Amino acid sequence: MTTQSATIASLPRDRLRAFILLLGGLLGAAGVMLAAAATHTGETYMLGNASAMALAHAPVLVALHIGADRIRTAIPAGLILGLGTAVFVGDLVTRHFSGHSLFPYAAPTGGLGMIAGWLVLCAGAFLKPKG
Secondary structure (H helix, E strand, O other): OOOOHHHHHHHHHHHHHHHHHHHHHHHHHHHHHHHHHHHHHHOHHHHHHHHHHHHHHHHHHHHHHHHHHOOHHHHHHHHHHHHHHHHHHHHHOOOOOOOOOOOOOHHHHOOOOOOOOHHHHHHHOOOOOOO
């Protein structure tokens, strides 16, 4: 494989890693904003839970971005975990402000995505590290 073809082959992987980092940053920022909104409005039930989930998973996504060169399941785990968290948090916020769900069973779907992301990460413990 030539250097040029190796660079081209790694391009989608690099973009996926960058997307995981973007998700982590956006969830971190959203978590802080939701915590502030929950505190200042006293509406802690939905907004507080959404904030907690966003803030709990944001640093994990940053760590998966950093560890993607060694952990074989980092990219799929990060994508599943990040998108699951975004759907879960998005549904709680949407239900709080509009009274309607993003789509039927959005929060459970996002929750299952978070669980699946953690389990995909666990699978990496049984695989030989890269490098």
